Amino acid sequence: MSGPLLTVEGLSLALDGRPLLSDVGFEVAAGEVLGLVGESGSGKSLTALSVLRLPPPGAVVTGKVSLGGRDLMSLAEADMRQVRGGEIGLIFQEPMTALNPVMTIGDQVAEVFRLHRGLGRREALAEAAAALARAGFATGQITVDSPLLRFPHELSGGQRQRVVIAMATALKPRLILADEPTTALDVTTQAQILSLLKSLAREDGAGLVLITHDLAVVAGMADRVAVMRGGRVVETGPTGQVLAGLGDPYAGIAVTPRPASDGSPVLEARGLVRAYPAARRGWRRSEPVRAVGGVDLVLKPGERLGLVGESGSGKSTLLRALLGLEAPQGGMIRLDGQAFGARATRGQRAAVQAVFQDPYGSFDPRWRVEDLVAEPLPLMADPPRGAARRAHVIEMLAQVGLPAEAADRYAHQFSGGQRQRIAIARALITGPRVVLLDEAVSALDTPVRAEILRLLARLSDDLGLAYLFVTHDLTVARAVTDRVMVMKAGKIVEEGPTAEVFAAPKHPYTAELIAATPRMLRP
Amino acid sequence: MSARFRSPGLLIGLGLTGLFLAAAALSLAWTPQDVTQVDVARRLLAPSGAHPFGTDHFGRDVLSMIIAGARNSLLVALVAVAIGLGLGAPLGLWAAARGGLADELVMRGSDLVFALPALLLAILFTAVLGPGAVNAIIAIGVFNVPVFARVTRGAAQSLWTRDFVLAARVAGKGRWAISLGHIAPNIAGLLIVQATIQFSVGVLAEAGLSYVGLGAQPPTPSWGRMLNDAQTMIGFAPWLAIFPGLAIALTVLGLNLLGDGLRDALDPRLERRG
Numbered sequence: 001m002s003g004p005l006l007t008v009e010g011l012s013l014a015l016d017g018r019p020l021l022s023d024v025g026f027e028v029a030a031g032e033v034l035g036l037v038g039e040s041g042s043g044k045s046l047t048a049l050s051v052l053r054l055p056p057p058g059a060v061v062t063g064k065v066s067l068g069g070r071d072l073m074s075l076a077e078a079d080m081r082q083v084r085g086g087e088i089g090l091i092f093q094e095p096m097t098a099l100n101p102v103m104t105i106g107d108q109v110a111e112v113f114r115l116h117r118g119l120g121r122r123e124a125l126a127e128a129a130a131a132l133a134r135a136g137f138a139t140g141q142i143t144v145d146s147p148l149l150r151f152p153h154e155l156s157g158g159q160r161q162r163v164v165i166a167m168a169t170a171l172k173p174r175l176i177l178a179d180e181p182t183t184a185l186d187v188t189t190q191a192q193i194l195s196l197l198k199s200l201a202r203e204d205g206a207g208l209v210l211i212t213h214d215l216a217v218v219a220g221m222a223d224r225v226a227v228m229r230g231g232r233v234v235e236t237g238p239t240g241q242v243l244a245g246l247g248d249p250y251a252g253i254a255v256t257p258r259p260a261s262d263g264s265p266v267l268e269a270r271g272l273v274r275a276y277p278a279a280r281r282g283w284r285r286s287e288p289v290r291a292v293g294g295v296d297l298v299l300k301p302g303e304r305l306g307l308v309g310e311s312g313s314g315k316s317t318l319l320r321a322l323l324g325l326e327a328p329q330g331g332m333i334r335l336d337g338q339a340f341g342a343r344a345t346r347g348q349r350a351a352v353q354a355v356f357q358d359p360y361g362s363f364d365p366r367w368r369v370e371d372l373v374a375e376p377l378p379l380m381a382d383p384p385r386g387a388a389r390r391a392h393v394i395e396m397l398a399q400v401g402l403p404a405e406a407a408d409r410y411a412h413q414f415s416g417g418q419r420q421r422i423a424i425a426r427a428l429i430t431g432p433r434v435v436l437l438d439e440a441v442s443a444l445d446t447p448v449r450a451e452i453l454r455l456l457a458r459l460s461d462d463l464g465l466a467y468l469f470v471t472h473d474l475t476v477a478r479a480v481t482d483r484v485m486v487m488k489a490g491k492i493v494e495e496g497p498t499a500e501v502f503a504a505p506k507h508p509y510t511a512e513l514i515a516a517t518p519r520m521l522r523p
Numbered sequence: 524m525s526a527r528f529r530s531p532g533l534l535i536g537l538g539l540t541g542l543f544l545a546a547a548a549l550s551l552a553w554t555p556q557d558v559t560q561v562d563v564a565r566r567l568l569a570p571s572g573a574h575p576f577g578t579d580h581f582g583r584d585v586l587s588m589i590i591a592g593a594r595n596s597l598l599v600a601l602v603a604v605a606i607g608l609g610l611g612a613p614l615g616l617w618a619a620a621r622g623g624l625a626d627e628l629v630m631r632g633s634d635l636v637f638a639l640p641a642l643l644l645a646i647l648f649t650a651v652l653g654p655g656a657v658n659a660i661i662a663i664g665v666f667n668v669p670v671f672a673r674v675t676r677g678a679a680q681s682l683w684t685r686d687f688v689l690a691a692r693v694a695g696k697g698r699w700a701i702s703l704g705h706i707a708p709n710i711a712g713l714l715i716v717q718a719t720i721q722f723s724v725g726v727l728a729e730a731g732l733s734y735v736g737l738g739a740q741p742p743t744p745s746w747g748r749m750l751n752d753a754q755t756m757i758g759f760a761p762w763l764a765i766f767p768g769l770a771i772a773l774t775v776l777g778l779n780l781l782g783d784g785l786r787d788a789l790d791p792r793l794e795r796r797g
Contacts, residue, residue: 325692349695362686366708376694426690 003069005030005207006051006175011063013043013050013231021046021231024063028175028207033198035222035239036211039445040360040416043231044211048177052088053080068174086116089168089206091197093180095160099152105132105163106148112170127170135166136196158189165196172204179211186310187472191516194221215446216475216518219243266336266466267299267322267352267434273330274314274321291317293490294331299434304460304467306481306498308474308513314490315470319438322468323354335434350379350430357439359419363411370407373397373426380430396425400455417448424455428463436468441476453480474517478502486510533784539777546593554587559742567760577762579752585762588744589770595656595745596774599738600725602660604718607667612714614668615675616706619683620698629676633669641666642731649737656739663728667721674717678710712789716782723778730771746771 004027013021021043028034038044046055053072055061065072067087075083084090092098100108109128113119119127129148137147137159152160161181168176178197182190198221201208210221218225218239225242227235235242274292291314299305309315320326322333327342334340335348353376356362363372373393377383384392394404400421411419420440427435437456441449457480460467471477477484477498484501486494486509494507505511562582570577576585618629645662652658682688682705691701732738733747741748746767753763 320689323693325689346695349693352693354690354693356686356689358686362690364687364691364705364709367705375691375696379695423690426694 004028005032005068006209007064007066008047008051009064011047011050011061011065013046013055013059013061015056015059019231020059021050024228024231024233026226026233026236028209030174030207031202031205032224033201033208033210033222035218035225036209036228037213037215037218037225037445038228039213039448040443042228042445044213044228045179046231047228048090048179048209048211051177052084052090054084082116085112085168085173086171087174089171089173089176091161091164091168091176091178091181093183095157095164095184096152098164099160101152104149104151105155106150109163109167109170112167116171128166131166131170132163134169134200135162136192137162137166156189157185158193161185161189161193162196165193165200169200169204169206173206175207175209176201177209177211180213181210182217183212183214187474187513188310188516190217191518194518197221213443213445214518215243220518263301264337265298265334266301267297267340267468268334269295269297269322269331270334271296271331272318272321272328272333274317274326274328290490292321292328295487295490295492297322297485297492299466299468301433302460302464302466303483304469304481306469306471306477306484307487308471308477308484309487310472310513313487315472315487316438318487319354319436319468319470322436323352324349346379347381350376351432352434352436353427353430353432354436354438355420355423355427355440357442359416359423359443360412362423363419365410365412367410368407369393369397369409369411369422372411373407373422373429375426376430392429393425396429397422399428399459400425415448416444417452420444420452421455424452424459428459431463432465434466434468436470438470439472440469442471442473449476456480474502474513486513530784530787532780533788536777536780536782536784539773540781543593543774543777544597546590547597550591550594554584554590556584556587558583558587558591558744567756569760570762576766577760579749579763580756580760585749585766588749589746589766591744592746592749592767592770593774595733595739595743596726596729599656599660599663599729600722603663603667603725603728604721606660606664607671607721608714608718611668611671611673612675612707614672615677616679616702618672618676619679619706620702626676629672633672636666636669642728645728645732646735646737649732654737654740656743659729659732659738662732663725666728667725670721671714671717674713675710678713679706682706682709712785716786716789719778719782719785723775723782726771726778727775 006028008027009025011021011024012019024043024047026034026036036044036047049055050061051065051072063073067083072080072083099105103111106125106128109131110121110124113124113127114121125148132147152163155163165181176197181197182193185193194217197208197210200206210218212218222239224237225235225239226233227242235245237245272292272295273290275288275290277288293314295318307315307318321328324333324341324344332339335344335351338348340348340352370390370393373396374389377389377392383389390407393407397404397406402418402421402425406414406418406422411422414422423440441452444452453476456467459465469477469481481498483496484498485492486501486507488509494501494505494510501510502514505514560583565578565582566580568574568578574584574586576589578584579588614629618626645659645666648662648665649655649658652661679702688701688705691705696704729738729745730747730750733745734751736748736751738747739745749767750764750771753760753767757764
């Protein structure tokens with residue numbers, strides 16, 4: 001076959017008169033993997049939806065999209081339906097919402113065959129079994145515990161994504177669009193899903209468009225990369241070349257290893273236990289779930305400590321306990337040697353602040369930035385009021401690199417990276433000594449993430465802040481921490497200076513995590 | 524933004540509700556004729572130029588009584604909604620903020636009230652406390668409380684899991700400061716929609732209570748009692764039933780359309796994203 005499989009030319013999209021995509025263009029050849037990279041809001045997903053002719057209601061789309069020489073924009077809706085699913089397979093970020101919760105996965109995959117090929121129930125189920133097997137499910141005979149008869153909620157996140165992939169690739173589409181297919185998954189699962197996607201695409205000779213905010217994911221997968229920013233494609237080229245052009249995004253952040261301060265710890269936890277009551281079964285409750293099971297943690301002044309683990313390992317629960325929001329069932333937390341917890345004093349709370357993961361969810365949409373940033377101020381002994389309060393907020397905004405005008409706007413008027421700057425300003429306004437960062441850069445794309453990390457490193461140096469970086473991303477932990485702790489199922493399995501842990505992991509789980517992490521630059 | 528407020532249902536709802544409010548306001552100052560003025564000589568006149576909606580068996584102008592009746596409906600329904608909102612919303616916020624026993628208490632309490640047939644109990648209330656507009660207000664208002672408590676609690680609960688609430692807690696804010704500063708403003712739209720719908724339920728309930736003689740007492744004009752009075756004369760004076768019936772139906776329809784339209788316009792889940 002000659003010529004590209006998918007051609008997108010001059011694709012523009014406007015909603016309510018606002019241009020969201022302008023002049024987007026790229027090509028994908030059969031058997032090629034194109035990485036479509038950009039931060040959230042850069043228009044990656046809109047581009048994918050426009051290719052499928054499924055733009056949000058009210059959007060005006062112009063431009064040219066052709067698949068194998070056929071113009072998709074002028075196709076009748078009935079034909080377009082055959083293209084979706086038939087010729088273009090789509091994989092979404094969150095497999096739980098992409099699957100019907102009340103249908104068994106066998107029926108859901110079979111539905112694809114029934115709708116597109118008009119097969120009967122029995123034949124369709126047989127095809128579904130084959131498709132699921134291809135996606136890594138051992139289906140075997142259709143018995144009571146066959147995966148075909150399971151419901152989506154009975155599966156793990158990775159397994160669900162396999163079902164979605166089975167559905168998307170069931171009809172051997174010529175093009176696969178994968179929109180953040182592994183963002184909701186753990187590092188180890190992510191590696192498996194990515195290799196599955198790549199092998200399926202290669203097997204069928206299909207083109208694969210991999211949409212992601214994570215450059216590292218693309219580095220190991222894509223032949224070519226298109227970088228999107230603000231609704232435009234700003235750069236296209238072979239993966240190696242584009243990534244080399246960007247350089248190591250974390251260069252220069254790498255902290256000069258600090259001499260281990262031998263002062264007393266600023267924040268300290270001993271034998272911390274935090275358990276949740278288990279779900280009720282009838283009248284009886286089963287054993288409580290131990291989210292955090294006996295964790296010791298020491299944070300010295302000015303230290304940058306990483307806490308690494310996959311989702312569900314208890315990181316966030318530990319963090320809430322350390323913030324003094326939830327009382328632990330066992331163990332104790334001390335701040336400067338004083339007991340700290342749910343009954344902390346205002347002064348104590350002022351010393352421990354936090355930045356949260358979701359730059360979209362961590363601000364009240366109805367508050368102006370000035371009020372958002374000033375929210376923790378009442379924790380201070382003598383909080384500034386009126387004009388002094390505003391001046392203080394503006395000073396904080398300047399410290400994180402935002403202009404004074406930002407104070408009068410609302411959070412939704414800022415990009416993801418700017419919002420995280422606002423969140424940092426809010427965390428710093430009380431002059432804390434410890435800042436807990438809960439996946440604070442996970443939702444950002446790589447260059448913005450690097451900027452924020454650089455900002456955090458500078459602030460730590462200037463203000464002598466101690467950080468606890470809670471993250472699932474080992475590259476981040478490696479770039480910015482002095483010491484790292486690895487958490488699994490509520491326990492710390494390994495702890496040590498960052499460089500040592502990464503060079504020679506002692507616990508098998510740490511080694512597994514390191515091996516599964518996608519790397520920006522392959523050695 | 525403004526495009527979302529231009530659905531036909533919302534506009535019709537706004538028009539009908541506006542008419543209803545205007546009639547209630549107008550009746551304070553003026554009605555075509557005095558509704559307390561009895562003129563037996565002019566009784567049971569069919570609709571004509573002088574009496575567009577006809578006259579009743581006491582010779583009172585039906586148009587004037589409908590205009591004046593709007594005020595009574597409005598008053599009863601509005602105060603009943605205020606009772607429901609004023610007690611229900613804080614209860615819902617409290618249940619969501621405390622969780623545990625407080626939540627159980629509020630939710631099981633509202634289950635209890637929901638389990639009882641509202642209109643029948645309202646009849647019982649007014650029968651025991653005595654008929655009259657004030658008791659009708661209390662009876663209807665009591666049943667609005669759990670409705671608002673539930674809606675508030677559900678919406679507040681989902682907001683409590685959001686990161687900005689977590690940030691407020693880290694900022695040392697207490698439960699009430701967060702409920703009032705963050706939760707309440709973010710669920711205001713939802714409560715406005717619910718208030719509109721409860722308002723229409725209130726109009727209907729008031730009409731029902733006065734129909735069985737337990738609402739506002741004569742000579743205060745009331746749509747429900749007008750229907751009751753018309754019952755025996757429906758064969759030869761149908762206008763006596765048609766016009767108050769239409770007034771009730773159109774008001775309830777208008778308020779429901781307004782509520783639905785507002786929900787579509789204010790619901791953040793339907794909001795288009797850029």
